[in-house]
Amino acid sequence: MIKLYDYLPSGNGYKVRLLLTQLDLPFERIELDIVKGETRTPEFLAKFPNGRIPAVEFEDGRRLFESNAILWYFAEGTSMLPADPFARARALQWLFFEQYSHEPFIAVARFLAMYPKLADDRRAGLARIMKLGYDALGVMEAHLSPREWFSDGKYSIADIALYAYTHVAGEGGYDLEAYPAVRAWLERVSSQPKYIPITRV
């Protein structure tokens, strides 16, 4: 069975849990507490040198890390990833947008709010983090205003990747009031068959 190294509050982990559940792919979840450094042990780093979850390990020993690369691998050949080359590139565009322009702000604001007593150098830059997170929400709002989904007119891993931290952006202090297209899209995602909430497995 697929082993998923995971951390339940993580939106990046949730992406993989949600996709595997929606694809009916069974997996064993191994919970690691990132705040306690459980992804930075010599044993974990020997398998996954970047020291982050989610990470997957197959029965034959093959391993893969980076949440969006994992989504891509499992979505290949399913309805969750388009077949057309340009539509695929556009799905990938949104996956990179999520990791570069969205997650480092919207997920980080939530993380800092979840652990208010944790020393973290990023706390001093919170105003910039909040601003750039709102910029990402603005890009999403503009894209979704005339559309239902991020890629190719249907629900795909581009939606899963962006949904993961957007739907809990409020936990980091973001107000989605001014983003009606984003809010409607969040509802569409959470209405998909076999949907699971972020902290239920």
Next chain:
Amino acid sequence: MIKLYDYLPSGNGYKVRLLLTQLDLPFERIELDIVKGETRTPEFLAKFPNGRIPAVEFEDGRRLFESNAILWYFAEGTSMLPADPFARARALQWLFFEQYSHEPFIAVARFLAMYPKLADDRRAGLARIMKLGYDALGVMEAHLSPREWFSDGKYSIADIALYAYTHVAGEGGYDLEAYPAVRAWLERVSSQPKYIPITRV
């Protein structure tokens, strides 16, 4: 012809210039000065809502942004991207590693050094930026020590993506002395046929 919106000092732009050159795909380069805000004009944002280069526009009006998604699109079906599904996922893993754990530190340190008088909130966090950039170099060194390339035993877009800012890491104050496998790999990349330097087009 393909239009590439670009900024010559950008490693992200260089990735696309290098790949298109190595694939013999002709392109027209449109230089935009990111420091002067030329990627944040209403005209550019109407085409590319994230306001970043590189971005490509095709003759039929289709558009694509995010450097690594652009690499993936053009590399598909060539020797620069493996055919095996798992090898592809691993190449993608390194592309995401580059954008999440490498570029935000190694490229940003270089940017801040290139424009020492530019007001930038990130300057206060430079010590953390330098540390995390070295962490990324450590992950690369560990991967490359027993290997020649990032993905599937041969030169691919995973190498182009990681090469772009690693080979100019010194401009941001990084010392690669302790990373001999990385230095040997930089030499291998720059010895590839049809290689072009970062600021020559």
